Amino acid sequence: MNAGAHVSERRSSGRRAAGRRPGDSGTRAAIGEAARAQFADFGYHGATIRGIAAAADVDPALIHHYYGTKEALFADAMRLPVVPSEMLTAALANRPDDSGLGSHLVRTALTLWESAGVKDTFLGLLRSAVTSEQASVMLREFIADTILATVAKATGLDKQWSPAESEFRATLVATQMLGLALTRLVLGLPGVAEVSVDELATAVGPSVDRYLTGDIGLPARASRRKRPARTSR
């Protein structure tokens, strides 16, 4: 807790950052480093902007000022060139008239994944997740909190179905999208790696539509979740 000269300077640049931002890149680097460590240690749920600010020895208000949201901080710390929920929401709002929602979702996700920087970050996150239980928890919580919630909202799932069914349907969409990413970007299976994004959107889109609006059979767990049973215990 000893605030040495270096740390004091960083706190001090932090306080001035809203104006001139002296030491901007150094402060951002310190916040990024603290964020990566805290997300890894406490998961996406458990990490807090307050805790990350304390670890980086900056004012929490500075992090809010720089990043706005925990998701934007996470995206920056993980070196994602976009904030996934913002990108997804924008892309899904711009659906061409002649495209089904499912195929638009496939096209959007594949185009994003293959854009500069995202593929490497995705591979890095996946590599961490299959190597470390801690990283897997972090990625799971990030996907559940931001990606699935955004898909549910941007596709109208959340209006059409109960929260539990909406979550189940968004997760089914994720199984298909992550499977595409794994087979196309990581394994490079020729059947999916050597065809165009549009061709995959045509082939896979209707399956995604089925998860969004079709008859999928609601699991008992999701039904139970609709009305949590109250017991006397």
Added chain:
Amino acid sequence: MNAGAHVSERRSSGRRAAGRRPGDSGTRAAIGEAARAQFADFGYHGATIRGIAAAADVDPALIHHYYGTKEALFADAMRLPVVPSEMLTAALANRPDDSGLGSHLVRTALTLWESAGVKDTFLGLLRSAVTSEQASVMLREFIADTILATVAKATGLDKQWSPAESEFRATLVATQMLGLALTRLVLGLPGVAEVSVDELATAVGPSVDRYLTGDIGLPARASRRKRPARTSR
């Protein structure tokens, strides 16, 4: 190429193995070690039983005797408790009358993945594939040569469609199945990790049926492949 005492003994146990099999476990261990190295170095396509025999300094006939096929040798070297194509063929042949092919395929794959030993091996292979390009090539070739070919044969894809379309459809099935494995076993997304195998079979099965027999739009590449164009170059 100097056959020292140890190696000579191994060769010698190898030659007698069809009978008494002295030194059996040592010989098998040497074959397993050579196989892992050769599959990693040359891929699943490139590695040969002859080359593995040479590296382990045993007679190729011994490997044929022990394992029968390259796939069985691969499965043993990777410590898979089953030979995937044999297991898949047997499971798909035993489909209950009241189950669609897609949901039976989902139920079979998830049950296999969650059985003792397979999950760890699967995670190990996936970990290697996201970490090393070499391992990724090996896994890609293994999936393409054995799993996809087996799925195409056991589900009748190969009789119903051209080879290129059959391959594309089997790969689409793989995108969905591997996505389920990734989200359920690696990431543990609650929507798929906390529901039963039967519930997932109900939810996902019809999407798999669509890939097997539905209208998916044939990619240009697959169409071209039907009749490879001959050019004068």
